Amino acid sequence: MPDDKNIDEAWKKQAQAEKDGLEAASKPSEPPPPADFPSLVASLASGALLALGILPDAEGKTPPPDLERAQYAIDLLDMLAVKTKGNLTPEEERHITGALHELHLAFVEAARRSP
Numbered sequence: 001m002p003d004d005k006n007i008d009e010a011w012k013k014q015a016q017a018e019k020d021g022l023e024a025a026s027k028p029s030e031p032p033p034p035a036d037f038p039s040l041v042a043s044l045a046s047g048a049l050l051a052l053g054i055l056p057d058a059e060g061k062t063p064p065p066d067l068e069r070a071q072y073a074i075d076l077l078d079m080l081a082v083k084t085k086g087n088l089t090p091e092e093e094r095h096i097t098g099a100l101h102e103l104h105l106a107f108v109e110a111a112r113r114s115p
Contacts, residue, residue: 037084037092041077045099048073052103052110065110074103 033039049055051070056062081096088096 037088038095040080041096041099044073044077044080045103048077048103049106052106054106054110065114067107067111067114070103070107070110074100074107077103 046055048070050057050063051066051073053062053065077096077100081100084092084096
């Protein structure tokens with residue numbers, strides 16, 4: 001019996017192209033920043049600024065202030081400052097102190113504007 005099967009190989013090529021595309025999309029184009037103290041402070045501060053309605057979200061929209069969430073993020077940063085006191089370089093100390101100062105001012109302003 002002759003082998004009359006006509007196998008369509010196009011689907012295999014399409015599946016491989018989709019797989020290659022997914023692998024390429026999942027690989028970061030740039031390496032993340034180093035895991036260091038200023039990055040941690042910036043991350044916590046960004047969360048507070050987002051909660052205060054100062055930074056836009058991932059969709060580019062500025063959300064209304066969520067004072068409880070903002071206070072929590074600021075409290076985390078305050079706790080970090082207390083727990084690391086005496087163990088930071090002068091630059092790290094200035095960084096966290098400056099971030100906290102700016103966040104406290106922004107929180108007071110957001111609380112004034114809220115009903």
